[in-house]
Amino acid sequence: MVEVLRVVGAVIERDGKFLACRRRPQKAEGGKWEFPGGKVETEEAPEQALMRELAEELDLLDAQILSLVERKTTKSNGTLIDLACYRVKVSHPPRTSTDHDSMRWCTVDQLSTLDWAPADWPIVDSLISALSQSQVPHEESHHADR
Numbered sequence: 001m002v003e004v005l006r007v008v009g010a011v012i013e014r015d016g017k018f019l020a021c022r023r024r025p026q027k028a029e030g031g032k033w034e035f036p037g038g039k040v041e042t043e044e045a046p047e048q049a050l051m052r053e054l055a056e057e058l059d060l061l062d063a064q065i066l067s068l069v070e071r072k073t074t075k076s077n078g079t080l081i082d083l084a085c086y087r088v089k090v091s092h093p094p095r096t097s098t099d100h101d102s103m104r105w106c107t108v109d110q111l112s113t114l115d116w117a118p119a120d121w122p123i124v125d126s127l128i129s130a131l132s133q134s135q136v137p138h139e140e141s142h143h144a145d146r
């Protein structure tokens with residue numbers, strides 16, 4: 001039977017930029033970019049798991065989970081990864097991570113240039129399309145002013 005791994009990730013935005021983290025080389029999917037988070041433990045709610053991971057990994061103790069961005073299951077190296085990513089508000093940017101060797105704040109346009117873990121691509125695509133829909137097109141706002 002194929003194993004399904006339940007994983008949660010945080011989409012953290014500050015000043016219009018999104019935090020992407022690169023997994024340390026020795027980890028599964030080493031060298032790939034991801035949203036910080038981790039596995040959901042048995043009996044744990046996804047939001048609870050995300051709060052725990054953000055505290056453990058990034059020392060973020062006051063994270064606020066806002067809404068689900070996307071949840072998708074993707075096959076990666078023989079494992080099904082059920083990844084749910086949430087918008088998360090933080091009061092200060094994380095400085096270091098126990099699980100990552102690089103952290104980068106990306107504009108929407110930069111997001112699609114990173115080498116994301118396979119399970120993250122559907123999330124990144126949904127995020128980009130949600131953000132582009134939430135922007136009022138320049139032409140429309142121009143006409144509305146008349």
Ligand SMILES: Nc1nc2c([nH]c(=O)n2[C@H]2C[C@H](O)[C@@H](COP(=O)(O)OP(=O)(O)OP(=O)(O)O)O2)c(=O)[nH]1
Pocket residue numbers: 005007008009027028029033034035036037038039040076081083099117118119120
């Ligand atoms: N955290 C996280 N993991 C992801 C993402 N995309 C993706 O494929 N994964 C995979 C990599 C791992 O196989 C698994 C999560 O592992 P992890 O190493 O982050 O989780 P953890 O902290 O609970 O685990 P551990 O190192 O304590 O064993 O999900 C993502 O965006 N965030």
